[in-house]
Amino acid sequence: MGNFSGLLVFLLTLHSVNSLKCYVCSSTSSNEYCNRNAEECQAPHNTCMTTVDIQGEVKAIVKQCSSMKTCAGAEGSASLDANGNGNKVRCCSSYLCNISTATTIQLCVWLLGLPLCLLTLIIKQDG
Secondary structure, eight states: OHHHHHHHHHHHHHHHHHOOEEEOEEEESOHHHHTTOEEEOOTTOOEEEEEEEEETTEEEEEEEEEOHHHHHHHHHHOOBOTTSOEEEEEEEOSTTOOSOHHHHHHHHHHHHHHHHHHHHHHHHHHO
């Protein structure tokens, strides 16, 4: 019985390590809304795919589980025109990797700028 329990624990651990989870939503303009729902991808879906369609001020975001082949094909044919209209596709394959990178970049810039502002205030007070 001990060997069976050990094997069961091993298989459950193996499953959780190999499973991919992606944020999912269908045609919403809010990335925050998309990031409220996540699902575990089922084979053969091994990639998180994010598609953003842009037409002027209107943006539609779709996030889903996909196969790498399908996502790579969509990514290769995605394009934006000179006015920024069209679509963008992003593929990634790590746990919940299809969260918005724009928000992350904005936060990093803000956090990097904060020490610079504090340093400027300290220098002005000493001078």
